[in-house]
Amino acid sequence: MTTMQVDKCPSRRVAGDHDPAAARPDPRSAAGTLCLKVMDTPNAPIPEAAAPPGTPADVNRRLGALLEQIAAGDQAAFAEFYELTSRRVFGMARRVLIDVELSEDTTQEVFLQVWQNASKFNPEAGSPLAWLMTISHRRAVDKVRSSQSSTDREAKYGASSQDIDHDSVSDEVGSRLEAEAVVRCLATLTDTQQESVRLAYYGGLTYREVAEKLNAAVPTIKSRIRDGLIRLKTCLGVS
Amino acid sequence: MTDTNAQNSGRVPGGFAADIATDLASGRAADLAEVYALDAVDDAERAAIESYLLSAPQAERAAFNERVRQARETLATSFTAEEEPPAGLLDRIMASLPSQDVPAAPGAHPSHAPSAVPPVVARPVREPSGRPVTDELGDARRRREERRRPQGMRGWLVGVAAAAIIALGGVGVGAYVANQNDPLNQVMQAGDVRQATVNVAGGGTATVSLSTSKDAIVVKMNDVPAPPPGKVYQMWLIPKDGSAPVSQGLMDAEALSKPAVVKGISTAAALGITVEPTGGSASPTTPTVAEAPLGA
Known part of the structure; x- marks a missing residue:
């Protein structure tokens, strides 16, 4: 598979040039910066020190600080945490559960869990966003499995979830760059890997249910999920 | 019909069994990390994996946990569907907040220096005027919605x-x-x-x-x-x-x-x-x- 950006950027720079100033987007030449960034450090996350507003690194730092305040009972910090993340939590719940009320219930449960367990957040074990989305996905999946048969879930999954999962339109340059990387990296997965990972993530299906739906052998689906996620991780430079 | 993956040819190829118990028994626990992180196992299987890890060698447990961590970061980065939750949900949540499990040791959480916290775009205004926080959040949300409304739709x-x-x-x-x-x-x-x-x-x-x-x-x-x-x-x-x-x-x-x-x-x-x-x-x-x- 080829990446979409390669031919658009004739002045390719040496990979590995990590000058933070070069990686910082210049608002006056957004298009050029976009190209530069994609070519410079195709997959690696933006170094934290140079992370422009709106990037996951920047948001995660803020969320980490808020979690400490929430752990101390700070309701304003909790409200800000909600403001920064509720679209993600609700958006994922909607994809998994479809039903608006169930998604709202799930979102409420997730944030109550954030409130009660903020003190248990361990930065060593992952980023705040990954922590939050892990809680959210587990909640959504538990709810969908208890409230709907797998047949219903597959039916509801239907055509509604086969898109790129990157339907948030952000006006932040930092997240746009991140979105570009995700689109590019998802394209490095085989179609069958993408399909299996998405059916599990947004369809709420177990690997066994994915295998049934795709008429594939159970060990094959486990391999696809493993290999797909590892390939995606490698491409994105998750460390 | 196995998927090949050139980027990861260093790993033990293939080899999954049909069921989790056999995978665990044949030393493939770490290879289940991605499926586990994706919540693509049922409750019994999740319990089996966690129970196995409790008594597994420390190195194997560490390898599993590291892969789970990376898989979760990858998922949080890649699957970013967003949708505005119903209006008033924050108010309902705030109204139902129970008391917290306050950590025993206040110093258990190392605080970052405030100066290390970068400014956040569209950060809601805190309650300086005594106005209810949620009103301000609502305002911020409305402003943001207006900004996000696509101009080019027509x-x-x-x-x-x-x-x-x-x-x-x-x-x-x-x-x-x-x-x-x-x-x-x-x-x-x-x-x-x-x-x-x-x-x-x-x-x-x-x-x-x-x-x-x-x-x-x-x-x-x-x-x-x-x-x-x-x-x-x-x-x-x-x-x-x-x-x-x-x-x-x-x-x-x-x-x-x-x-x-x-x-x-x-x-x-x-x-x-x-x-x-x-x-x-x-x-x-x-x-x-x-x-x-x-x-x-």
Whole structure:
């Protein structure tokens, strides 16, 4: 598979040039910066020190600080945490559960869990966003499995979830760059890997249910999920 | 039909069994990390994995945990669907906040210096004036919504060639009797199904079968040429309220031959189809090649 950006950027720079100033987007030449960034450090996350507003690194730092305040009972910090993340939590719940009320219930449960367990957040074990989305996905999946048969879930999954999962339109340059990387990296997965990972993530299906739906052998689906996620991780430079 | 993965050829290839217990018994616990992180195991299997890890050698447990951590970071980065939660949800949550499990040792959480915290764009204003926080958050949300409302929507729609509606009316269902529980058949056999066919720029037509009672449409492409190399067809629902088109999925050359079910159409004014780079786009980047009004 080829990446979409390669031919658009004739002045390719040496990979590995990590000058933070070069990686910082210049608002006056957004298009050029976009190209530069994609070519410079195709997959690696933006170094934290140079992370422009709106990037996951920047948001995660803020969320980490808020979690400490929430752990101390700070309701304003909790409200800000909600403001920064509720679209993600609700958006994922909607994809998994479809039903608006169930998604709202799930979102409420997730944030109550954030409130009660903020003190248990361990930065060593992952980023705040990954922590939050892990809680959210587990909640959504538990709810969908208890409230709907797998047949219903597959039916509801239907055509509604086969898109790129990157339907948030952000006006932040930092997240746009991140979105570009995700689109590019998802394209490095085989179609069958993408399909299996998405059916599990947004369809709420177990690997066994994915295998049934795709008429594939159970060990094959486990391999696809493993290999797909590892390939995606490698491409994105998750460390 | 195993998937090859050149990037990871250093790992032990393949080798999964049909069930988790056998995988664990054959020393493949770490290879289950991705499936586990994806919540793609059932409760009993999750318990089996966790129970195995409790007594596993420390190195094996560490390897598993590290892969789970990386998989979760990868998922949080890659799957970023967003949707505005219902208005007032924050208020309801705030009203129901129970007391917290306050950590025993206040110093257990190392505090970052405040100066290390970067400014956050669109950070809601804290309550300096004594105004309720949630009002300010609501204001911030409204402002942000206004900013996000796509400016180019009218142009995007106007730029579309007028869609030709060839047929509207009752649809024969003879061809669709195989499986009544199939979502496709639920639409096609609905009492109120209506059908329209629109031309697709570049050749062929798209037939849209709509059932208001099922809140869904079935889209079937007829004689539509395969997308150019590196491109796919992407379907969008265009909301009645003028907000941004919502992606409903991709169709590659293979998927073109199959009908696709799109649900949740009650708030949509039209279905649009665009040609996008492989993997799809977050919002339409080209004019539609076909558009079908959904005057439900």
